[in-house]
Amino acid sequence: MSSGLDPVVARVTERIARRSADRRAAYLERIRDAVRAGPARTALGCANLAHGFAACAPAEKLRLRDEVTPNIAIVSAYNDMLSAHQPLQDYPAILKKAIGEAGGTAQFAGGVPAMCDGITQGRAGMELSLFSRDVVAMATAVALSHDMFDGALLLGVCDKIVPGLVIGALSFGHLPVILVSAGPMPSGLPNARKAKVRKLFAEGKVGRAELLEAEAASYHSPGTCTFYGTANSNQLLMEVMGLHLPGASFVPPGTALREALTAEAGRRVLELTALGGDHTPIGELLDERAFVNGVVALLATGGSTNHTLHLVAMAAAAGIELTWDDFDELSTVTPLLTRLYPNGTADVNHFHAAGGTAFLIGELLDAGLLHPDARVVGGKTLADYRVVPELGPDGLTWRPGPTESGDLHVLRPVADPFDAHGGLRTVTGNLGRAVVKISAVAPEHRVVEAPARVFGSQQELHAAFEAGELDRDVVVVVRFQGPRANGMPELHKLTPPLTVLQDRGHRVALVTDGRMSGASGTVPAAIHLSPEAAADGPLARVRDGDVIRLDADAGELRVLVPEEEFAAREPAAPPPAEQYGTGRELFAAFRRAVGPAERGAGVFAS
Known part of the structure; x- marks a missing residue:
């Protein structure tokens, strides 16, 4: 070494x-x-x-x-x-x-x-x-x-x-x-313009034709x-x-x-x-x-x-x-x-x-x-x-190779970084352990304490957003999205509405046992929560209105409910899930065998 x-x-x-x-x-x-x-x-x-x-x-x-x-x-x-x-x-x-x-x-x-x-x-x-x-x-x-x-x-x-x-x-x-x-x-349509069109579509200010045109100019x-x-x-x-x-x-x-x-x-x-x-x-x-x-x-x-x-x-x-x-x-x-x-x-x-x-x-x-x-x-x-x-x-x-960056807005030396620390944090608390990507999250948005609104799918969240039910400080919980529940899909469709809420001045965060991948952006998101809700994880006991604290700087994720009360709650049942169609029935054995996110969410013994 x-x-x-x-x-x-x-x-x-x-x-x-x-x-x-x-x-x-x-x-x-x-x-x-x-x-x-x-x-x-x-x-x-x-x-x-x-x-x-x-x-x-x-x-x-x-x-x-x-x-x-x-x-x-x-x-x-x-x-x-x-x-x-x-x-x-x-x-x-x-x-x-x-x-x-x-x-x-x-x-x-x-x-x-x-x-x-x-x-x-x-x-x-x-x-x-x-x-x-x-x-x-x-x-x-x-x-x-x-x-x-x-x-x-x-x-x-x-x-x-x-x-x-x-x-x-x-x-x-x-x-x-x-x-x-x-x-x-x-390079196609500049990313800032693409992101703007996505937000406008989420707000209903542009239609599908305008959104498709922007996406096609990006992936071309x-x-x-x-x-x-x-x-x-x-x-x-x-x-x-x-x-x-x-x-x-x-x-x-x-x-x-x-x-x-x-x-x-x-x-x-x-x-x-x-x-x-x-x-x-x-x-x-x-x-x-x-x-x-x-x-x-x-x-x-x-x-x-x-x-x-x-x-x-x-x-x-x-x-x-x-x-x-x-x-x-x-x-x-x-x-x-x-x-x-x-x-x-x-x-x-x-x-x-x-x-x-x-x-x-x-x-x-x-x-x-x-x-x-x-x-x-x-x-x-x-x-x-x-x-x-x-x-x-x-x-x-x-x-x-070059010894100086050709564009300091894109790539910087160690002596002059965009941030002194890396882009990922692990957060831990009475809800389990999760990952937060903070490289795009402004320091003033990294600590959120607000009432929870609980959903079982992206579609449920979009319906609530369009009905105006989330126009406030909120910690959005999207659960039963882990590998055992449904294969741990990426939840990219959450990004535009949550960004809109944050841009309106609300304190907003996301907590989920699903994935976000590269879509993790300016809204603090505690993802890959382990253990997942479908594996008896504490997330299954969270209810609407529970205050959740996410502190990405301190590495904390907690639901602020008395310990005895929280432990005594009956876990929520998973929402009805389609396990057939589009090949999903072929992966039932994978869902049964898969390990937790923290161990790589794989089906092979480790």
């Missing part, structure tokens, strides 16, 4: 390592036992191997017969409905060509589902969203299960897809893995949506955690540089195999240092709250126990260095132009907030990631 580390970063990392020692050791023993002296496929019987290369070209069959050629699995989340994944259509051909020219072989091992929370917001399909992460993990494991592969390239971008790919790959932790991104679409071409939600948080975290090539996260699709980075990922993964000169299994790379680096990067950029679930679940897959307390303590020493929508008006293209990941990583390394010795796929250690890729006469190279 580096001696130049911030003491809190060092202490948290050491605590995670101690807490995880037995599980991590057992995991490492398993994956080290799986490493073979030669290609994995050489252990297959002749009939097995013949099935494995039956569809290959003659030259590929010759290579796959020998005992020195590495074979790489390509696993992709491609579909042509989702803008972020549409560019992945051409990647397998690019990768196979680069790998073949470098002396290896590659096979498209399998596809994984990719769903979009932006499409399913407020719809029944959103109840499948979080569980899709674990489906992606299982699909990745199925794709890699043929023992034909010495490494893997994982193609995916968005919300649950990247964490699912990583969890699945960690079950084959003896293989080296590189995540291959697609990049963001060009192939590439990742440009706001800093879970998809772009994924990209930044994968780079800081060492699973992307340096500087690859936000290079636009359809450019020569993006194609060169894609091809280089294919060449590089060959070097990382047990047959190459720099063997780097994903299970070894993703250690406690990598996960601490990921948490710090999330905090420093005000990233998606979904990663308080996903990082915990990914860490568990590597035998590491990461907790919300670790996030909370790291937040106390991590400065907020970006202002990106929904925590500002800029998007990831502005961030990239202002210095992007190279500047951010350099600043955090110099401040002792990242582990410089953490392993990476694109070099030896994270200290090698202070660079920017460029394409010149000699092909793809990397040059030193």
